[in-house]
Amino acid sequence: MFENSGGRGAEDSPAAVFRALRAGGDTHVWWWRRPLRTDPADLALLNTEEFRQALCLHSERDATSYVHTRATARRAVGELLAVAPGDVDIAKRLCSVCGDPGHGPTRLDSPEVPLTIGLARTGDHTVLTVGTGATIGVAVEHLRPVRQDVLSESWLTPDEALHLLELPRGAVRDKVYYRCWTRKEAVLRALGHASEGVRPDQVESYPATTDTVLMYCPGTPDALHPDGRTAWVVRDLALSTRVAAAVAQPAGTEPPCGPVRMHLPERPARDAAPGAL
Numbered sequence: 001m002f003e004n005s006g007g008r009g010a011e012d013s014p015a016a017v018f019r020a021l022r023a024g025g026d027t028h029v030w031w032w033r034r035p036l037r038t039d040p041a042d043l044a045l046l047n048t049e050e051f052r053q054a055l056c057l058h059s060e061r062d063a064t065s066y067v068h069t070r071a072t073a074r075r076a077v078g079e080l081l082a083v084a085p086g087d088v089d090i091a092k093r094l095c096s097v098c099g100d101p102g103h104g105p106t107r108l109d110s111p112e113v114p115l116t117i118g119l120a121r122t123g124d125h126t127v128l129t130v131g132t133g134a135t136i137g138v139a140v141e142h143l144r145p146v147r148q149d150v151l152s153e154s155w156l157t158p159d160e161a162l163h164l165l166e167l168p169r170g171a172v173r174d175k176v177y178y179r180c181w182t183r184k185e186a187v188l189r190a191l192g193h194a195s196e197g198v199r200p201d202q203v204e205s206y207p208a209t210t211d212t213v214l215m216y217c218p219g220t221p222d223a224l225h226p227d228g229r230t231a232w233v234v235r236d237l238a239l240s241t242r243v244a245a246a247v248a249q250p251a252g253t254e255p256p257c258g259p260v261r262m263h264l265p266e267r268p269a270r271d272a273a274p275g276a277l
Contacts, residue, residue, distance in 0.1 A: 012082055014081045014082070014112075014113050015111075015113055017082055017113075018113040018114070018132065021080070021115075021132050022132040024258045025257055026132075026258040026259055026261050027129060027130070027235075027247060027257065027259070027260045028080060028129070028263060029128070029130075029237060029260055029262050029263065030127070030262075030263045030264070031126065031127045031128070031140075031237075031245075031264070032072055032125070032264075033124050034124040034125070035064060036064075038063065038064045038068070039071075041071070042067045042068050042070075042071035042072075043067060045070070045071040045074050045085055047089070050066075050067075050070050053066065054066055065121070065126070068126075069119070069121075069126050070090070071085070072126075072128070073088075073090050073117075073128055074086070076130070076263065077090065077117075077130060080130060081113065083111060087111065088108075088110060089110035090106060090107070090108055090109065090117065091106075091107055092106055106118065115130055116131050116136040117130055118130075118131075118136045118137055118138035118189065118190070118247070120138045122141050122243065123142055125140065125142075125239075125243065127140045127237070127239070127245055133249050133250055134250055135190045135191075135192065135250060136190055136248070136249050137187060137189030137190025137191070137248040137249075138186055138189065138245070138247045138248075139183075139184075139246055140244070140245040141178045141182055141243070141244050143171075143174050143178055143242050143243065143244060144178075145174060146169075146174050146177045148169070151165055151177075155184070155199075156200075157201050157202075157204050157205075163176070164176060164207070175244065178244035179244055179246070181244070182245055182246040183207075183213065184200050184203050184205055185246075186234055186246040186247055187203060187215055187217055187234060188200070188203075188217075190248040190250070191217060194219060195217075202217070203215060203216070203218075211236055213234050214231060214232070214234075214251060215232045215248070216230070216231055217230050230250070232248045232250060233248070233249050233250075233257045234248045235248075235260060
């Protein structure tokens, strides 16, 4: 994995590779655990600004996670587009609300192909999603015990709360609770600034259905959505029995959403195996 092709013909250019990816409509997912220490090979892939950002982080743990995430994302996109990781530049757009680049959506600056990128983290684990649609959103959460009073939280819809109350307390309820949460969060992240003013309790996650659901989100009416609603294909990601994760993409696109392709980046021998918890 993360092999790089040296010479490349015009038919293997990033634009040609992107067209092939778009024809299949596949969604690519990588996930990894933060290494124990910063790898010099990761540092070598950072640009000047990223290196400065890493130095500004006060926690060694946060710095290691940041460096590894930036480097691994470059390797992943480079592998997908058949280019060297050093030729990949992933940045963030400015936040439409506050103008802070740290709050904006992730974008691919180089190579100049319209891949959509999503990043999410929980604890020591990070998930990267790459697609060819207009936008993509991903969310991941460690499963934790759910208290009885949590079921009255305002972000749940009445149907979601009722379904959860019907489940036995313990691992089964915990899993479904975080299924609701990650599905909603994935949709809101895919919406980006368009999610402003959308309450989570307005978005039904259909927790009784596993794997793939069609979810709807309220919004401002336009030519494509006269009633203001947008539709989203939301798929659960099977990363671990201790993690809930979901990826959201617009429904009704051409080509339609293809299969999810899982990738596990190689890990140094001194660390845990890929995806281990």
